[in-house]
Amino acid sequence: MKTPQAFTPPDYDVADVEAFQALARGDCPSHLQQRALRWVIEAAAGTYDLSYRPTSDRDTCFAEGRRFVGLQIVKMLKIDKQKLKKGDDNG
Template identity: 60%
Template sequence: MDAKSSPWYPPHYELADAAALKGVAAGTASPAQQQRALKWLIETACATYDMSYRPNSERDTSFAEGRRFVGLEIIKLLHIDLALLRKE
């Protein structure tokens, strides 16, 4: 396994990804930037849809699963029924 495919290796990003995240943080992102930032977080930074199992390293598997867990939590909140939360 090369370093770039290791779960601890920093994920790929483009200038537009960085600009989108900076815009979200500043509260100035356009709708398209907000969508891009969320897509980058879920799909690239968290590798939510990738398999987290690493056959040669339990530590790498655990690390990848930690990243994936964050993405799954984001997706859960995107799909949660807000009416149910308001009742609590």
């Protein structure tokens, strides 16, 4: 399987578009909210993909930048907010 180019936009389908449009309107049911968030983390950011691109350092950097966004979102989802309230920046 060929590694996709770092700058290649991720695939999406009608249900993904529906989820984002409902989210933007503010009337998004929970299952579509979860779908939109999952698409950002997994597809758009490539959080769980290998960012290394063997043929281009620039592509590796680009992919790692995308992945960084996903990692920050995942961190926010998993952070211990009680520790954060006590002043621990790392949660």
